[in-house]
Structures are given as structure tokens and as C-alpha cells.
Amino acid sequence: MLGTSLLGRLRRRDPGDAVLRRAARLTLVASGVFYACRYGVGSPMLATYGLFGAVAAGAFAQLPGPAPQRARILVTALPVVWALLAAGTLLAWNTWAAAGGMLVIGFLVAFAGVGNPRLVGLASAFQLFYILASFPPYEPGALPERLVGVTIAIVLLALAEVFLWPDPVPISYRRRIADAAQGVAAYLDATAEELTNPRPGREARRQRAYDVVAGLSLDRTSPELAPTAADARDRALRICGAALREVLGEADRLAADVPPEPIPALAAVRLLRTCADTTRAAGRSMSPGAPPVDLGELDAAIGRAEAAYPVGPDNRRELPDVPRLCRDATALALADHVRVLAVGAQVAAGSRPGGADTDAGVFEYARHGPWTLYWRQFRAHLAPRSAHLHSALRLAVALAIARVAAGAFQLTHGFWVLLATLTVLRTSAADTRMALRPAVLGTIAGAAVSGLLLFVIEEPIVYAVALPVTVMLAFGVGRLLGPLWQQALFTLLLTVVFVQLSPEGWRLAEARLVDVGLGAVIGVLVGVAMWPRGASHDLRRNAARYLTVSGDAVEQTVRAVLGGAPPDDVLGRVRERMILVDSSRCQYHLERHHPANRRVDWDASLGVGHHVLSGAESLLRRNPAGCLAGWPAAATLLRRSAAELRSAYDDLADRVADGRPPGPMPTPVGCVDELDRIRPLLGEVDSHTAVRHLVEVDGWLASLAAGLARIRR
Structure with a gap:
């Protein structure tokens, strides 16, 4: 039994x-x-x-x-x-x-x-x-x-x-991206049907899309398969995952603004169907040997939508069709995220996109070779506050001290001291503490059993026959039963090996126990004394700074469309912070997660910053600086919304820095709410193009608020 x-x-x-x-x-x-x-x-x-x-x-x-x-x-x-x-x-x-x-x-x-x-x-x-x-x-x-x-x-x-x-x-991360893209594409098709000819089944496709996209979280991916490298392909895969999350958010906003009566010729629907086809093609391109996704059809559809977008009624005195502008603006924002997904799929497949794509801040890195990207990563972390630098120095110092101790005490099997230090020491004190107990108790148990065997059995042939069994127990059964069992069985394995190399009797078990104890003490002392907080603290600090500068970028972008200076400098800072927080997130993925960090939804929290960068660049391409200058009422509305968002980003940054769960977020607004906000202003301007600019900028702010509202404990 x-x-x-x-x-x-x-x-x-x-x-x-x-x-x-x-x-x-x-x-x-x-x-x-x-x-x-x-x-x-x-x-x-x-x-x-x-x-x-x-x-x-x-x-x-x-x-x-x-x-x-x-x-x-x-x-x-x-x-x-x-x-x-x-x-x-x-x-x-x-x-x-x-x-x-x-x-x-x-x-x-x-x-x-x-x-x-x-x-x-x-x-x-x-x-x-x-x-x-x-x-x-x-x-x-x-x-x-x-x-x-x-x-x-x-x-x-x-x-x-x-x-x-x-x-x-x-199942590789590329395959997960491919499956997620197929699920999102099916949801986009269902959303297009909902806008023109409502049919049952959209909610089921929506849930399926959210389930497969949730599987892209690094927390659900083993470290061996996670795209955590600094090279262009892994970065592109991470960007593809973030883009799919943003596509889902925009699709939800579009589906929430279904017109009372279906409109078969709705421009947003045509663009949405093209986005579904491109998303599906981007997913297929992730398969080995598949052709890269072609952006021609999507770019043509975006161009047609942008050309038709500012057109208002024939009579200049008539009010513009603001509900249509809201839907078209949301569809264009969704198309921008799909384009980011498609370019990311090209980069992940090994292609270098054209200059127009690499000039965008999100894919600026794609112009550089792998050695340049690695050097940038190394240089960024050769800083006094880098968790990577701290972890490497901590390990090097601990091993050097262990080597000095083994030599000073002239231990016969001194490398066991360093092996114990390497086993116990982790990137944070919490991880080190978790590894200490099974290492010590397992060694004690293994040494006790080894000493008993050495006392009872002296024939070397017995240990020679037992070698395969102990290897299988140590690295098969022991690994499955847990660290304590693995350490105990590994101690038994070392005894079986060294009895055949240089018989020392029961003192071999004693030496193993002393060496592991010394190595564990060194590992714990160094782990506690040198930067004990690990990458989790680094991630919280970098994430807080990233969110703060993202809030700055929102305000600066709004000021630009109202006649202020372009936000190039602040968007550059967002890119720099994105690199650091992305690297910290990858390092944190390898650590044991402290309970305080589990309160933060890292994918959603960092995704709102990604939305700011990619959204601001697309927004300013269609809505150039100064496009809303001279419209005081619009300026008041947008500045108030931007200030509220800035406050929400700052509050989220403070909570992330302390490891606290997010507080109340801005209430997301749909097209109906935007209409109520915008309608009183329409009599102040006779330019339908200006109304279009107002709708799109306000829609971008509403989309950011929706992204913040999606963050959960």
C-alpha cells in the first residue's frame, strides 16, 4: 500500500x-x-x-x-x-x-x-x-x-x-501567441457581426479570447519557455502579448457602443474585419516555416478609414455624426494595436521591419543587432541600484568567502561547502530562507543514513551496484518529493560515489554534514547582509517610476494637441523606463514571489504604460500638435481628464512601490458618456475636423481610464 x-x-x-x-x-x-x-x-x-x-x-x-x-x-x-x-x-x-x-x-x-x-x-x-x-x-x-x-x-x-x-x-510561447491571436481574431469577427447583424455567441468568443490571452502572462509560463531575453525576438514576443491585451480592451469598448439599429455599411466594421484577418495572419506567422504577416491590407484599410474619418455632413451647419466618430476612433485605435501585433510578429520571426516601423518608439530596438541589444542591457544594469548587479555580486562574494573558508580549514571535501552555498543562496533573503531548511535537514537525514550504511556495509562492490539506484533516487524521485528529500538523497549519492573513489568510512558522512552546514551559514549571512530584497524591490521601484512618467506623458500629449510643445522628451523617458521595468519583470519571474508582490497584477499594471507609449505615438500621427488650439472649452475638458488620469497613475505608482493592491481607478466611459461630455461643446466650433480631433483625443483618454479600471488585486 x-x-x-x-x-x-x-x-x-x-x-x-x-x-x-x-x-x-x-x-x-x-x-x-x-x-x-x-x-x-x-x-x-x-x-x-x-x-x-x-x-x-x-x-x-x-x-x-x-x-x-x-x-x-x-x-x-x-x-x-x-x-x-x-x-x-x-x-x-x-x-x-x-x-x-x-x-x-x-x-x-x-x-x-x-x-x-x-x-x-x-x-x-x-x-x-x-x-x-x-x-x-x-x-x-x-x-x-x-x-x-x-x-x-x-x-x-x-x-x-x-x-x-x-x-x-x-508548448512554446510562440505557439501560445498563435493560439491567443486566433482567439482574439474570432472575437473581433463576432464583434463586427454584433455591430451589423447581432447573433448569439459573441460572449462565448469573448471569454475564450480572454482565457487564451491570460495564458500569455509570465506568471503562467515556466522560466525555461518564457521570452525573457534582451534580444529582438523575445522583446517582440512580449510586445505581441501586450498588444493582444490592448486589442481586447478596444474591442470591448467598441462592442459596448453598438448602435440602436444595425448599420451594414459601418466603416468601423470594415476596418474591424480587416483587423481580424491581420490578427489571424499574425498568429499563423508564428508557426515554423510560415510566411511573415503582410501589412499591406491593414495599412490600406487604415488609410481608407483615416481618409473618410474627418468627413462630416454636406451641410456645414449640421452637427457631425459624433456616435460614428466615436466608433471610428475606437476602431482606428484597435487597428493601431493590431499593427503593433503584426510588426511584432514580423520581428519575432526574424524580419527587420521597414524604417517607418522601426522609427516608432515601441520597435526602435529592432534596428539594432543582438550584440548591441545585449550591450545596452548590460550597460543599463551596471548601476548601483540594479538588482541584477546586486544578485551577481552577492553570489560571487558568497562563493569567494566559502572558498577561503574551505581552504583555511583545510577541508577534505571543501567543494561541498561551495555547493551548499550555491544551493542555499538565492536572489532574495526570502528565497534563501526558504532554501535553508530543506538543505540543512535533508543533509542531516542523508548523512545519518550514509553513516549507518558505512558502518554496516564495507564492501565497495555494494556501493558500485547501488550507484544507478541512488542517481535515479536523487534526481528523479527526490526532485518530485521536494527539496528536503532531494538533498537527503543527493547526500546519499555523494557517499556512494566517494566510497568508490577514496574510502573514508563513516567520517565521510561527518565531513558532508560539516561542509554543508558551513556553506549554508555563509550563504545565509551573505544573503541577509547584501541587498536582501532581490528583484522584487527593483521591480516595484522601476514600475513606480514607469507609471509616474507615463502619467507625465499623458498630460504632455494633451498639452501638445492643445498647442503646446510635442512630448518627444517625455516619450523618450517612457521608452527608457520601459526597458528597465521589462528587464526587472523578467528577473522577478525567476524568484519566489513575496505575498506583497502578489497583490499587484503586473501584466495589467505595466500594460497601462505600454498603452500610453503606443497610443500617444499613433494619436499624434493623426492629431498633430496644435490641432485643438483655440478651443477653450475643449481644452478645459481635456485638461481635466488628463489631470484625473495623471493622479490615477501617480496613485497606482505609489501603491505598486509599496506592494499594496490598486485603489479606486477612474471609471471607464463609453461612447454614450463621451457624447454627453462633448455635445455641449459642439456649438462653439464649425469645423468637423476639430470635432473629430476632440473625439479621438477624448477617446484615447477614456481608453486609458478603461485600462486602469481593468487592474485587479
């Missing part, structure tokens, strides 16, 4: 057997390399580096993508592994030299994740290769043997990834 219960528990935690398959591949490679090198060749050095090379690359490296991609990453990383082994071997002659190398290499390896947080999955493995080689005995002549052992293990592991029980291809 106990075995059946345990098996059921494992299956529930690993329904696709992905963890067990990966553990089985690692078991075959690690055990095979160890047996061949230790008992076939008779080289403990080859056996040690072969086994730990397989463990570091197969268990500590968290690799993204399908099996061929993971295998390619492993083989491509070999030159870096060789360099780290060489550095560790050559610096092992002196404790301070090894610790200095640990400080530099630890920082460089950890800080490399700034350009691509998914590299953090390789960072722990890279650290282990240097750590293992940096301990006595100092044997530069053994370097070729070490390199051969690690190379054999990594190459065999790469082959096993492809040919031994390969994992099913995971």
Missing part, C-alpha cells in the same frame, strides 16, 4: 514522466561514464569529472526548448566549460588565487543572465565546473584528463537527450 501510494504521488507530480525520463537519461550516462572510467580505464580522475560533468549538465542546468535544442546548447557550451575547468585547475595552487578567481568568474557567470535570464539555468552548472577544479591537489598535468572526462559526459548526455526517451516538444 505504501509503494502504491508513493507511486501515485509521483505520477501526480510528474504526469508526463518528464522528470523521471530526464533522471533515467542522467542515470545511464553518469553511471556508464563512471563505471567505464573508474573500473574500465582505472582512472579516478576521469571517473570524478565524468560523473560530475554529467550531473552538472544534466541536473543543475535547466535548459529550454525541445530535445535537439537542449542537446545543441550542451555541445555549444563545451568551450566555456573547458575554459572554466582550465581556470580552476591553474588557480588551485593557492587558496587566495582560487578565491579571487571564484570572485571574478562567479560574478561574470551570474551577470551574464542580464542579457538572457534563461542563461541562469546554465549559471549553476558553469559555477560547478570551476568549483570542482579549483580545489587541491594542484595538478596542472591532470587538466587533459579532466577535460576528456567532462567532454565525454556532456557529449553522451547530449546524444541521450535526442535518442533516449526524448521529452515531448513543449
